[in-house]
Amino acid sequence: MISKFSVKKPYTVLVGVILAIVLGVVSFTKMTTDLLPSISLPYVVVMTTYAGASPETVETEVTQVVEASMATVSNIESINSVSSENYSMVILEFSQSTNMDSVSLEIRENLDQVSAYWSDSISNPIIMKLNPDMLPVMIAAVGVEGMEAGEVSTYVRDSLVPELESLEGVASVSATGLLEESVNVIISQEKVDAVNEKVFAAIDGQMEDAQQEGSSFWIPVRNW
Secondary structure, eight states: HHHHHHHHHHHHHHHHHHHHHHHHHHHEEEEHOSOOOOOOOEEEEEEEBBTTTTTHHHHIIHHHHHHHHHHTTTTTEEEEEEEEEEEEEEEEOTTTOOOOOHHHHHHHHHHHHHTSSOOTBBBOOOEEEEGGGGSSSSSOOOOOTTHHHHHHHHHHHIIIIHHTTEEEEETOOOOOOOOOOOOOOOOHHHEEEEEEEHHHHHHHHHHHHHHHHHHOOOOOOOOO
């Protein structure tokens, strides 16, 4: 069918091929590439800190309250939570067609209603929309020939990180896995007791000398 049409109307087919080529060239020249395109993920994280609270207390007083208040949010599909010492994290998943800006406002209104009844030890919840821009762009391991692990950590902390932060376009640089040198002092109780005995013996000796000097000290009394 197509072959017969092409034979009978070759000019029409030629014009169609030229149009396809022109549209392809125009589309290719106007196309922009982006290694990190802006993507709106249908996830929201609610972080709440509770200083000095155990995971069980965080679960009952914060996490369960937040989960109950989120049940009425529109277009929500699932709720996951993590209750740890000093903080609570509730992860909300929404449908792909959800307007995340309006959902964030709705979440904030629900949290304001429940946070008014919390104690002063519980901080205001923080709402974070997951964004690929929040993820690190580059992760690199550092090793320096001829340096030990402690020396490498010092080099990374004092030299490499400040140098990378000064580069144009770098927002922030963080280092993990660095070694912190410390001195662990273990005191021998036997030696401490021996020193204490010497100190106490010296004090007792000085006290005895002072008592002897006091007993030999006398004031003559004149009889009138």
